[in-house]
Amino acid sequence: MTRPLDKSHPLPIYYQLKELLREKIVAGEWQPGEMIPSERELSERYGISRMTARQALKELTTEGLLYREQGRGTFVAEPKIEQRLAKLTSFSEDMLSRGFQPGGRVLRQEMVSPSTLACRALGITPEQPVVLLERLRLAEGEPIALETSHLYFEGVEGLLDEDFENSSLYNILREKYGVIPTRAEQQVGADLCSHREQELFGIPEGSPVLRNKRIAFDQHDRPFEYTESAYRADRYVFQIELGTL
């Protein structure tokens, strides 16, 4: 791993180093989780400045191939998980169907006044409180998604007493509240992670995320759930079936 960088090459030095490192990662010379040479080490080895090495590493980081931790080092990132999304499922059901052990950490579970977006999505007024459920979703113990759900239906306050770390929301709704999730409208985009998402997911700054906004309807075609989610793009894709109308 000492192929020199060609300073007379028309491509920038940082770019050459970036491609060189990318090749090694893709070729499997370093495994996910393995630390790669530090900025200073690359700087010495290739006779370039530390800032030049840093730019190469930073770009591979924003592309999701690497992640960096202050005081520790730069490491190869995990490859992504594929998600199948043909039917309306909860996160738990989805993970189980893929053979992953789902998990969740409840960050917030409380009664709140609905936001403007939630009001619009659920067709309610700000005076009608909703249950806000915020969960960090895990697959095999790894944070994969952050979901913030606004829930509204008759008797919704009962959800405050449910244990959402060990149960599926949709199962609880079906079995205890007579709310049958039937259809949903979703909006999926791509974005860069926020600072908070970066911290919760343990991903590098500038990482892309899939952003999803979902309005779910029950068997009477009433909206009961408005959820905003962010999914790590390095571990998640949506799988969609389309038909004609």
Add this chain to the structure above:
Amino acid sequence: MTRPLDKSHPLPIYYQLKELLREKIVAGEWQPGEMIPSERELSERYGISRMTARQALKELTTEGLLYREQGRGTFVAEPKIEQRLAKLTSFSEDMLSRGFQPGGRVLRQEMVSPSTLACRALGITPEQPVVLLERLRLAEGEPIALETSHLYFEGVEGLLDEDFENSSLYNILREKYGVIPTRAEQQVGADLCSHREQELFGIPEGSPVLRNKRIAFDQHDRPFEYTESAYRADRYVFQIELGTL
């Protein structure tokens, strides 16, 4: 716009500048397309180094709020377009249904040996040539998506003579070839743009894109199309309807 940066503030200087600029953009002090103060100007005005100003600008750029052009300046970016995707449509049909004037620029339209992914998706062998159609898709004259389609069915070579800058692929398939697009399987993820996409879209390096892989089936449930697409995340979201099975 001369609120000083607080060098004793615990947040990094570049971050304070970034948030200050973000506020001005969001507040509408600069309109999309408008140039903002240069790196050197910000450096002088706030008594910081040009590299510190550059980092703030670079991050706002990767977040999609700004775009930069060498030799010209840094400009405020356009807000995004929302896309509705409930049924299987072509890009043209989709844009028309949203009130946008679709357009396309054909980059490649030729007979090729199928790639490994295309073989797998279409259920063919490398000896069975496909029509490769690569198009830069425009909305209101603006590049929005890059689509690379591999097409395979009886008489597919006829597609080489079609004009895909002024016609919808799916319309042509229905009307001339008896191929009725009926259903599709899609995989949607988020990623950072490649260098080529950056150039074709005119977006900054490190911008997020939505990546879509679609296998479309005809009325006999035979796969006839395998398409890989990239959509600018700053101008595009998918809209999806979900049901139960």
Add this chain to the structure above:
DNA sequence: GTGGCCTAGTGGTCTGTACCAGTTGTCGCC
């Protein structure tokens, strides 16, 4: 065995300088 301190790593932030490459506007010349 444990806790604290120190050292040596790591990445992060910032400054300053220099030069390259691209773009645009102005001015002079034909």
Add this chain to the structure above:
DNA sequence: GGCGACAACTGGTACAGACCACTAGGCCAC
């Protein structure tokens, strides 16, 4: 009026250095 050269701007690349903040390991004292 058009064209070319030049200057002044812009962002991009690179170097060098310094210091900050974090992490981990080793060592020593209790």
